[in-house]
Amino acid sequence: MSGIKSARGVPSPEYLRLYQRWGEGDIGIIVSGNTMVRYDAVEAYGNPIIVDDHDGRVAKFKEVTSVAKAQGSLVVAQLSHPGRQGTKYLNPNPISASDVHLTIKWAGNEFAKPRPMTVPEIKEMVRTWGESAYLCWKAGFDGVQVHCAHGYLLAQFLSPTTNRRTDEYGGDLNNRSRIVFEIIDEIHRRVPDPGFIVCVKLNSVEFQDKGTTPEDARDLCLKLEEARVDFVDLSGGTFEGRAFEHKKQSTIAREAYFIEFAEMIRPLLKKTKVYVTGGLRTAAGMVKAIEEGACDGIGIGRPLAAEPYLVKEILEGKVTGAIENYVPLPLNTQSSGTQLHQIGHGDELISDWSVEAEVKRWIEAHEKETERKLSILPKVDSSGYAPLKAEAGFAYLAA
Template identity: 45%
Template sequence: MSLRRFPNAEIVPTEILGEELKFPNGRTAQNRFLKAAMTERLSTYSPENPKKHGLPTEHILNIYDKWGHGQFGMTLTANVLVDPTNLEAIGNVIIFQEGDSPERRSLYTQWAQKMKQDGSLAIVQLSHAGRQTPIYVNPHPWSASDVQLKTPDNQYGKPIGLTLEQVKTEVIDRFVYAAKFSYECGFDGVELHGAHGYLLSQFTSLTTNKRIDRYGGSLENRNRLILEIYDEIRREISSKDFLIGLKTNSVEFQSEGTTLEDAKELCRAYEKRGFDFVELSGGTAEKFLFNHERESTKKREAFFAEFAEQIRPVFKNTVVYLTGGFRTVGAMVDAIKRDTTQGIGLGRPVTAEPDLPKKILDGSVPSAVKDEFNQNEMGKTIMASCSQIEQMGRKSVEGAGGDVMDQISDFTDGNLVAKYDEAVVEFMREMKEAVTAGRTPKSIIVFN
């Protein structure tokens, strides 16, 4: 397959991208590349049967078999939810005590092994959707307060503000249990998802946190939950080798949302507490700004580069990753040399090309592939990546004859993109029809 790449992208020396990253606990990543977390929505969905609900499937193991041949320094799972009733989407993988079983532990152990087969660190991204749980999954999910997420399609119900006791039992305890489960199944660490409007960021943001107790009001109070989860995980897991990271917003781009100055203050607390790594991103479901608002960010590719550059000096020991927008090797190298970030997070580019870091490091490609989608149609490009992920999972690497690109759609072909546009229209029609009729809608487009 001959993939079209970004014009004017030049092959530049990549030695700096191949350097090891050392974490505060002494562990190292073999290079600077992070396989960022995305949503797969391919687990078993069986809320009436806890032992089967949210199990990883062979499809998911095959996906990470492909990324496991990509030569990443660190590989994140997709959203792994810690509460079986507060999901980001139908088909999320889940870790929860009520669903514990030898089968679940076996599947997670296999998952970790797939991720680590070429030397990558295997990290579970732990998440709780809170008010971003679709209404057809749970009409009244938990949140910091009862502030409803308003979208044009009215997809989200009125959340219930957690009591102080429930913050402990329904949030802290669930994150800690999931972290210990991950450790026992052979993962190298966890990343707490505190960005993009999910529950932890619902606590840190004034947009969603209207509490008047010890978790509300001041920035210190709003950050308390994340720090308490960190502390409890450290108490529960004695091994110093187990990494704890956090995905956090550099900025939220909305009224009362987290500002750059807020983010710097939050990050000072994470550095002081001893987080091993922080992944900087931005936006929420209401303002999910994975595009370029200014020409200056377009030139540097990373959507949040200018914000990250101002936050970066806060960190002395915690390793910083930046995710969102990187496409050319030159921009990746430039971000490292500027000390904007220490690590390069790749999401959508590695659904089109699961072994992109390997190709970059051996000097065979100057960039990711350049698809024909409008990059400011964020929802559509995410859907296309979900479809490519589903395609990745159809066969293992061995079953595909060693071809990690097996069956992945080449969206550099404008005609294929036009066909996908038609599939999106049909998918949205079917989803609306299903929700109206009270049926469970599909979560991804299976595209052939």
């Protein structure tokens, strides 16, 4: 995740500062936020884009990797394409596996009906992904993550709810996943470094009828190991089926949203490692998940927006877990974006969402920003995260 806007897809000073802070936080692997592989298809306003070296963007990304890696972290670029899941005001002519329209509104966004990609377009997309991975390697990234989750383009190919093709890219799971494995092969072909990490973010479940199932995820992971994927990051959900709205009581008790799926998959893999992202908030829960063999590693998302030094403080024994977050679901994604902007702007305080008065201030700011954003459509001038100067928060950024 990042949430900090860039100019023309080139990392901004705010973006650089955010990754510098994370680099200071003893995170093992820093996985970037959505980094787009096409200029004409962005998930949100201000997404970073790495398609070519126009405007010296490789050098700018090199600045990001340099500060993020300065204290020993590895840095992996999350490469993505929104497919049908980009606001229609930025993506008026979207492409997808099929012409299945995303008709819901999410965070004030509406989505245009996509058209199915032609086979030549799919082949070109595969080449594009490989070129972006090569540029990431030149920019100093230690690897790339192929984003196949959360309803974006590759998830649209994988899911039978959005892939209704009848050619070699549709039908059974082998065909629906064909584009993913072609992309992985192209990345291995284009990047000359055998130590370059190739990983995949994958839905373990979609939480909607006829969507991707845990059994699909299991079968895909076995094939991903054959394709020399270093690790899979198990997540879940789409804009239509949000993961956090479907937690079982057993999952809540164990913190992680996707731990039960990881337990099914991990014993089958010999080389590929399994990470789980989503829900783990305490050091004890993280340790238990690994010691019990449910996964090999833990991914942390929103808590690092609130506490960029959380990992360091856990390792040093200063804290036992992430601070509480009282922002109501599903608004916590947007509230995390506000915190990311506070870090990027160098604010001395990051808002503390365990303080109810601060949450109330943010909700008011969010409603005001949403109203402003909707009033200027079809113009889009921000990522939609409400600006807020924290009154109750953490002051360690000033240290």
